[in-house]
Amino acid sequence: MKKIVVADDSTTARMFVIRCLEIIGLSGAEFLPAANGKEALELMKKDGADLLVTDLNMPEMDGATLLKKIKASLKLNEIPVVVVTSGSNPAKNEELKKLGAHAVLEKPVSPAALLEVLDFLIHTEEKTNDGSAW
Amino acid sequence: MTDLPGNYQEALVTAVAETFENLAFMEPEYSPDKEFAAAVTYGCSLAIHAPLQSTMQIVMDEELGKVITSTVWSRQKESVDEQMCRDTLAELLNTIAGRFMKALLPADQTFQLGLPEVTENCCSSGTGCRVFPFSLSGSMFQIALVESAA
Structure with missing residues (x-):
């Protein structure tokens, strides 16, 4: 089972992201909610993760700081990070991709937008569901 | 009021329409000739730190807040509590503000943007405050842009 950390200080935003991920075929995943970057980092250090979907603007630790810490960690730096933010624009997106974000999506995220950037994860999920090695 | 580009009203109305459509599957209508009034309200504000110095606010009556929240969460209205309403309102405002700024700037x-905060005192039209009333589901809500102190 895949572990997906969803970090956002809004419970509404977390619910919306999880619903979208379920719609695109990740309903079998274990979703680990985090209210800020610090919580997300602690969850990932403790349990690992196959994907992080994070907001940018959060209290305690923001999404950009979280992204930097993940990419600087030998243990966590392979985890793909998708940033979902209301503060998206081309200049900001480029900055975040340089920091190591796999993709940057605008809020409110849609299943179609997530599917486009998480195609690789869906395919491995399908293989896992088929009983193949993951 | 901080100088805003000439297209700011259109940008705000579009940001509100897109946000409600994508997050709540609802279609509010910009209603500049109507006036928002409610006895019990939910209000939320969000600071825009740069490059504009202002605050965006949203305020709506309690019943409309519950209708929107129940739609976003796909729940019965009776099962929606105040915390859910306030959180949903904050997420709506955060998304509207982001889309508005993106449309305005190169x-x-x-x-x-700052973090959304609960507010009970939303501005009405006047110096340093621009209000944008919207109609939705037979009710009203209001977005306001408030000039921040420099």
Whole structure:
């Protein structure tokens, strides 16, 4: 089972992201909610993760700081990070991709937008569901 | 009031329409000739730190807040509590503010938003405050742009 950390200080935003991920075929995943970057980092250090979907603007630790810490960690730096933010624009997106974000999506995220950037994860999920090695 | 580009009203109305459509599957109508009034309200504000210095506010009556929240969460209205309503309102405002700023600014210019905060005192039209009333589901809500102290 895949572990997906969803970090956002809004419970509404977390619910919306999880619903979208379920719609695109990740309903079998274990979703680990985090209210800020610090919580997300602690969850990932403790349990690992196959994907992080994070907001940018959060209290305690923001999404950009979280992204930097993940990419600087030998243990966590392979985890793909998708940033979902209301503060998206081309200049900001480029900055975040340089920091190591796999993709940057605008809020409110849609299943179609997530599917486009998480195609690789869906395919491995399908293989896992088929009983193949993951 | 901080100088805003000439297209700011259109940008705000579009941001509100897109946000409600994508997050709540609802279609509010910009109603500049109507006036928002409610006895019990939910209000939320969000600072825009840069490059504009202002605050965006949203305020709506309690019943409309419950209708929107129940739609976003796909729940019965009776099961929606105040915390859910306030959180949903904050997420709506955050998304509207982001889309509004993105529409106003050139692609190479970044912007910075604060965190949403509960507010009970939303501004009405006047110096340093621009209000944008919307109709939705037979009720009203209001977005306001408030000038921040420099």
